[in-house]
Amino acid sequence: MAMRALDIAAGVRSGELSARHVLDDHLATIDGREREIHAFNSVLTDRARDAADDIDRRVAAGEDPGPLAGVPIALKDNLCTRGVDTTCSSRILEGWRPPYDATVVQHLAASGAVIIGKTNLDEFAMGSSTENSAFGPTRNPRDLSRVPGGSSGGSAAAVAAGFASLALGSDTGGSIRQPAALCGVVGVKPTYGLVSRYGLVAFASSLDQIGPFAATVGDAAALLEVIAGHDPLDSTSIPEHVAPISPHLDDGVAGLRVGVVRELLGEGIAPDVAARTREAADALAGAGARVDEATVPAAVYGLSAYYLIAPAEASSNLARFDGVRYGLRIDAPTTTEMMIATRTQGFGAEVKRRIMLGTYALSAGYYDAYYGKAQRVRTLICRDFAGAYERFDVLLAPTSPTTAFPLGDKTADPLTMYLNDVCTIPSNLSGDPAMSVPFGSGDDGLPVGVQVLAPALAEPTMFRVAAALESLAPV
Amino acid sequence: MAERITRDAVAHVARLARLELTDDDLDMFTDQLAKVLGHAADVESLDVADVPPTSHPYPLRNVLRPDVIGPTLDRAEVLAAAPEVEDNRFKVPPILGDAP
Numbered sequence: 001m002a003m004r005a006l007d008i009a010a011g012v013r014s015g016e017l018s019a020r021h022v023l024d025d026h027l028a029t030i031d032g033r034e035r036e037i038h039a040f041n042s043v044l045t046d047r048a049r050d051a052a053d054d055i056d057r058r059v060a061a062g063e064d065p066g067p068l069a070g071v072p073i074a075l076k077d078n079l080c081t082r083g084v085d086t087t088c089s090s091r092i093l094e095g096w097r098p099p100y101d102a103t104v105v106q107h108l109a110a111s112g113a114v115i116i117g118k119t120n121l122d123e124f125a126m127g128s129s130t131e132n133s134a135f136g137p138t139r140n141p142r143d144l145s146r147v148p149g150g151s152s153g154g155s156a157a158a159v160a161a162g163f164a165s166l167a168l169g170s171d172t173g174g175s176i177r178q179p180a181a182l183c184g185v186v187g188v189k190p191t192y193g194l195v196s197r198y199g200l201v202a203f204a205s206s207l208d209q210i211g212p213f214a215a216t217v218g219d220a221a222a223l224l225e226v227i228a229g230h231d232p233l234d235s236t237s238i239p240e241h242v243a244p245i246s247p248h249l250d251d252g253v254a255g256l257r258v259g260v261v262r263e264l265l266g267e268g269i270a271p272d273v274a275a276r277t278r279e280a281a282d283a284l285a286g287a288g289a290r291v292d293e294a295t296v297p298a299a300v301y302g303l304s305a306y307y308l309i310a311p312a313e314a315s316s317n318l319a320r321f322d323g324v325r326y327g328l329r330i331d332a333p334t335t336t337e338m339m340i341a342t343r344t345q346g347f348g349a350e351v352k353r354r355i356m357l358g359t360y361a362l363s364a365g366y367y368d369a370y371y372g373k374a375q376r377v378r379t380l381i382c383r384d385f386a387g388a389y390e391r392f393d394v395l396l397a398p399t400s401p402t403t404a405f406p407l408g409d410k411t412a413d414p415l416t417m418y419l420n421d422v423c424t425i426p427s428n429l430s431g432d433p434a435m436s437v438p439f440g441s442g443d444d445g446l447p448v449g450v451q452v453l454a455p456a457l458a459e460p461t462m463f464r465v466a467a468a469l470e471s472l473a474p475v
Numbered sequence: 476m477a478e479r480i481t482r483d484a485v486a487h488v489a490r491l492a493r494l495e496l497t498d499d500d501l502d503m504f505t506d507q508l509a510k511v512l513g514h515a516a517d518v519e520s521l522d523v524a525d526v527p528p529t530s531h532p533y534p535l536r537n538v539l540r541p542d543v544i545g546p547t548l549d550r551a552e553v554l555a556a557a558p559e560v561e562d563n564r565f566k567v568p569p570i571l572g573d574a575p
Contacts, residue, residue, distance in 0.1 A: 099552040192532045206531045235538045236531070304515040315492060322493070324565050329558035335570045336493075344495045352494055357508055359488040360480065370515070375528030377518050382529055415510050431532020456533075 092346030102199020119154030174424025181449020259294025
């Protein structure tokens with residue numbers, strides 16, 4: 001496991017550590033294991049060395065480069081980086097270099113973080129295992145025969161393998177939290193609108209949210225504080241500021257009301273994962289929290305609503321990949337034939353499946369039965385969460401129904417793969433924050449993640465509970 | 476809820492989405508989409524007729540910016556990413572005379 005990000009930043013800012021040495025240590029770790037893990041689509045060695053040297057020069061000149069000075073960070077390869085390949089792990093964007101930086105990338109630069117590489121993902125963030133990448137799968141650093149989860153599997157694996165102290169991913173239906181759980185690291189989906197989506201290649205715009213991966217809860221909090229904030233370039237960015245998170249991490253959970261979501265501990269959840277979740281609740285009770293059973297009845301319909309809403313939005317968002325302005329073009333005699341050839345060769349099977357599912361759900365005659373109904377179910381889920389949060393400060397649930405599964409296990413049947421997201425999807429539909437914290441292991445010895453869910457903008461409370469779980473987790 | 480999705484319907488949405496499918500693709504996608512839509516039928520029992528739809532987690536407000544020119548993308552940099560360019564414009568094959 002890599003050094004803690006906050007320790008690196010403290011050392012670099014005080015001049016005790018060299019950002020360049022920290023970077024070279026991480027590059028050496030990458031050299032040692034990247035061949036077998038494949039966390040990265042690209043490792044930005046030269047660019048990162050220039051950035052690290054610049055940090056060291058600024059410290060020597062008496063400047064403070066920022067709260068993440070010299071911390072190596074990996075970026076999911078669907079975040080735009082100016083002049084640097086941004087592929088979304090798709091043939092259709094292979095070789096594309098964006099003409100601008102995502103807002104989060106600008107925040108990272110201002111914080112002194114050093115971007116070490118762009119990580120592998122399921123193509124356009126559609127998947128739960130990182131096996132849908134056009135550039136080959138990522139493997140779980142804890143067990144190379146297992147998937148790292150997805151779609152941000154490369155980012156989760158990079159942190160778990162010590163390739164980077166921090167990483168950013170995107171979470172549309174669990175794509176940060178589920179791989180974090182499967183790789184044994186911390187993963188956070190912030191409140192919708194808290195982090196700007198400007199420069200995140202869109203999958204499902206009403207659900208997508210960028211968030212941190214880290215080895216510790218404290219590091220994840222520090223990264224979220226750097227990337228959060230209103231952005232006029234994202235019309236869904238919320239004007240509210242997030243309250244400070246880091247100062248309250250050690251405030252404990254005494255008196256906090258914690259609800260264990262009944263509907264997310266039933267059928268389909270592996271017994272070992274359910275047991276760790278109940279043990280996490282017991283541990284919080286032992287630390288003074290008031291723990292009880294919570295009910296979010298409509299949560300069981302989340303999967304159905306999500307797999308109509310997300311593909312519908314995706315079918316619209318991915319219409320822009322047509323071979324005209326950027327990315328792949330397959331030549332053909334007419335524009336329409338060129339677009340068809342480009343999209344047919346450029347997109348992988350899962351992306352095509354979701355585009356067609358979404359096109360169908362939106363098409364004349366089916367709109368009301370599918371997309372319209374799914375949006376009404378989404379309202380029910382929002383209402384049920386609101387009801388639960390009248391009684392509880394936070395909710396507790398598993399992150400993933402199982403520990404990491406073997407590569408190839410679920411690729412034949414899309415529905416089996418989609419069922420991985422059953423515990424994470426409800427928070428995307430409601431827009432509320434949720435995070436996964438490692439809590440013990442399954443019967444196979446692989447990491448289990450427990451999920452802390454909170455109402456909108458209650459990140460400070462959510463992180464307090466996560467920090468408590470981190471300190472209470474079985475070793 | 477609607478009836479099982481047909482092979483013809485899948486071929487139709489593929490055309491709408493500008494995707495070309497082989498016969499094998501069509502069989503596979505028809506089967507897979509039917510399975511996913513079949514699972515989604517579990518909401519059939521819910522009476523949501525009086526429930527308003529949610530398109531977005533928070534109420535969207537219209538956002539206006541001051542009518543001032545800010546930084547814009549560099550034209551040469553944008554065009555450099557295009558597959559084909561002529562006279563500072565994106566170039567495409569003929570658009571007339573086709574109707575696949």
